[in-house]
Amino acid sequence: MTFHKLTVSLQSRSYPIYIGSGLTRTSSAVELVPIMRGQNGVVVTNKTIAPLYLEQVQKWLHDAGYTNSAIILPDGEEYKNHETLLGLYQDMFAAGLQRNSFVCALGGGVIGDLAGYAAATYMRGVDLLQIPTTILAQVDSAIGGKNGVNMEGGKNLVGTTCQPRVVISDVDFMKTLPEREILSGLGEVLKYGLLAGDDFISFLEMNKSEILARDPRSLATMIHYCSRIKADYVVRDEYDRLGVRAALNLGHTVGHALEKMYAYKQFTHGEAIAIGSAAALMFANETKLLADTALQRALQLFSDFGLPMQIPEEVDIDKMIEIMGRDKKAEDSLSMVLLHGLGDPHLEKNIDLSKLKNVLQKCKQLQL
């Protein structure tokens, strides 16, 4: 078994991320299970993932000496709410979970956020193992400890920041991931390219075909790059209070507004982030922060990976800007992460709304 390993260095809350193939399947994989306080836990997953990977993961934990049962939730963002969470606490209690037990989240970002929040709060906190099964979860949601649930008023309005004990990113899970979810994850991956700059962008440009063909080695290298980038932001600003981790929201100001305008039904998160990133690139270029060559290279990358960039014609831009102002990340005025060059993100406050409106209109016709 070969794998990449990196550490999220947060003093006593430090943890390893393993990235590779067969990480919960091969006999030596048991070595990746951390030493936990107690011997008992639960695997939290959903109805789609359970028939594919639950048995394998339960055996992996069992072979490492941990007894465990399973809690299988329904599949969908609409279940990431307080009702599901309450049911989850009850099932954890019924499974005999104590203060020294553990929760293993097996799934995409929805399961990771729900199980992560339950683990952070049940009996004031039990150990959490993250086993992300989507690209998006492997490169983003499983790393950094953010968790939570949605409310009527919006997404992720309630939650905590509580780090896992380990993240196991097995690229074999990608074999069964629907094509659209692969693309959604790639939206976030390309965002990391913009944040990190030339080295990672060159890797993506040169390995596009292999990545789209789900070649395990290329996927593992790509996820390793992204995990390192995300871990670096998390280490510098664990609780997202210094304006450093906020750079990870590149493309999210416009992307979130778009998701919300379509009631989360039209675009996957990654598609919305791709459109939002293109808009942020265009705005940075129009305001003379980002050079034409950098803009063209970045847009070409999104196009090569088949990600959308245009804001749909029917979108009311005034309404979109109004929604952006109500985003939970907006403080006194509208802020956006803008690139001053590839690999050089800045959180800009007091965005000029009339300029933004013009650029967003232009994004409806955006073509290479």
Ligand code: NAD
């Ligand atoms: P998801 O969890 O809904 O998974 C997408 C779909 O793929 C689901 O139907 C799931 O059952 C299925 N699936 C997952 N793995 C599979 C596999 N290996 N094979 C086949 N099917 C599989 O979506 P997501 O994109 O992973 O996560 C989105 C969520 O993540 C959102 O709720 C978002 O708010 C959250 N998120 C959290 C953070 C954070 O820092 N905590 C960051 C980004 C996103």
Ligand code: GLY
């Ligand atoms: N997904 C953004 C963050 O973890 O801060």
